[in-house]
Amino acid sequence: MQLYFREYGKPRGEKPSLVFLHGLFGSSVNWHSIARQFEPDWHCIAVDLRNHGRSPHDSNMGYAVMAGDVLALLDQLMLEKVIPVGHSMGGKTALALAQLYSERVERLVVADIAPVAYDHEFDSILAGFRAVEMEKIKNRGDADSMMKVRIQHPGIRQYLLQNLVRENEQWQWRLNLDDLELCMASIMGYAPGCEQAYAGKSLLIRGELSDYVLPEHEQIIRQCLPDVRIETLPGVGHWVYAEDPAGFVSLLRDFIEA
Secondary structure, eight states: OOOOEEEEESOTTSSOEEEEEOOTTOOGGGGHHHHHHHTTTSEEEEEOOTTSTTSOOOSOOOHHHHHHHHHHHHHHTTOOSEEEEEETHHHHHHHHHHHHOGGGBSOEEEESOOSSOOOOOOHHHHHHHHHOOGGGOSSHHHHHHHHHTTOOOHHHHHHHHTTEEEETTEEEESSOHHHHHHTHHHHHSOOTTOOSOOOSOEEEEEETTOSSSOGGGHHHHHHHOTTEEEEEETTOOSOHHHHSHHHHHHHHHHHHTO
C-alpha cells in the first residue's frame, strides 16, 4: 500500500528522518505544527495511515500490517534509518515497526499509548460522524451542528471535522468509516507477533491526566522497551502534543539530539 505523506525540512539522508504517525480518526495534518518546528534541522515526514487522510482503504487494521505499510514507505523513499514518533494508534504502529523491523529504527518515540488492549468506547464518535447528513449540509458549520447532537466537546468536533472534504461538488468523509468501525477490536488491541522487545533507546511521553498509560502498564512497557525513558507532561490529557506543544517539542528535541 502506498501511503500518502507530507514532507518537511532538510534533504533526506543527512541524519535519521523523523516519521510522524497520527492517531485514530486523524491524519498527517495533525502533526503539521510540530513538524514545522523541526524542519530547520531535520528531514521529517508526516504520514496518513491506511483508511485515513489521502491513503488507500483496506479492511485490515492489524498493527503488523500497518507497520508493514510504513516500512514500504521507507523503502520507497530510500530511508534506511528513521525515528518514528507516533501518537495513540500511531504510537502502537511505531512500536510495531520498531519491534518487527528494529534495524530500520534509530530510536523510538511513543506518545500516550501502551502496548495493551483498551476498552475505550468510540460509539459516540462514530455516531457523531454518522449524524452528519451530507446531502443537507452547505458548509462546515452545518456539519458541526449535526455532529453536536452526539459530541458535545467543540475541540473534539473540530478535530473530527478535519476529515470533511468537498469533492466534485459533494461533501464526504475522507477517512474510511465503515472499515474503521469493523476493525475497532484490532485498533484497540495490539498485534500478535509484535511481542519481541525493541532494544534501542525509546521515549514514552504520557499526559498526567490521561488514562491511556497507567502505572499497571509499566511492566509490559518495559518488557517491550527495556531502554525506555518515561516522561509525564503535567496538566494535559491524551492529546499531549496538541495540549502542550512546547513541552512535547522540548522533550522530543532533548531525546533525539542527545
